[in-house]
Amino acid sequence: MSEEIKDTNTEEVTNTESTSANSSTEDVKNDQQADKTIPYSRFKEVNDNYKSLKDKLEEIENQKATDDLEAKKKAGEYKELYDSLQDEHEPLKNQVSEYKQFFSDLLESKLATVPDDFKELIPENLSDTAKLKWIENASSKGLFNKVTAESFGNKGANPSTESPVKQTAYIKGLSRKF
Template sequence: MEQENVQETVQETVSTNVDTNTSTEVETKVETEQGVQTETTPEVKTEAKPIMIPKERFDEVNGKYKELSGQLSEMQKAKEAMEQQLAEMQKANETTSSSIQQTTEKLEGQVKQYETLIGEMVTTKLQAIPEDMHDLIPEGLSTEQKLAWINKAEGKGLFKKQKTVEIGTPLNHSSEQDTTERMKKMNPLQLFASYYGGK
């Protein structure tokens, strides 16, 4: 019984101390009812031998390393080339976008000039149209549409001033011509006949 009590009360604590002289000792402390006993047992450490790699395996791994190293350098060169192309493309894009912007600004200026010119043309044509016919021009048209409509209407004769015909006057306008103009066109015989024929 006493041995069972001793075994029950025994607590083992293992601690390892490493000596710099390549020897290791293991201390075991055993506690009993009478006291603490310490046992030290030396542990023999074997010296590590260098690991030998077979030549074939070394050549295989070394070959793979060289192959991967070559692939890596090729990828880095390709990456640098792609980055250079990207930089060139970005520069070209900036140049193109700036030229597009300049062209757009220039064209917007020209469009404004043309709109002003068309507006002046419409105003001039409206002044030439009699005031009582302004109601015939449709409302809500843009300046270009209004100019096109007025041109079509003028082409069809809508805004022409019709001459009033007086009743009893000849439709032949030869009598209205200036006599001096008629006389310039006559030969001497016709001049005598007109002079003596009119009396």
């Protein structure tokens, strides 16, 4: 019997300890929950900040999407403008290439008329247009004209022994004095 009493006492002690342990853990949990609770004013402040930042983020994303759309529209406009300018300039490119070919042929023909002795006088560092102008100026001033020996009337024959001047009495008189 004494063992039964001891067992019962032991059970009561363990029950008391477990209930006291349970009540102390409940108190600790309540204290922790009380510590974890946030005042409503702080909760409202953080929540309002979150909502305002979320709204700003949405506004920025919308603005970015709008800007991207406008950029694409502008790119489309630029592409149309580019295409129209390309259509206008394509014939001009063909004309320019024809003019360049004509000009190079003209320059070659002018260079062919320049005597070989004078070709080295043409400056090498000039562009083709400047060369053509230089050749035209030189031609107009007579630089490329060939100089021929002028005849003075006797055509290389020896002068005659006859005196071209008639001997008059006056001339004879003068020749005696000198």
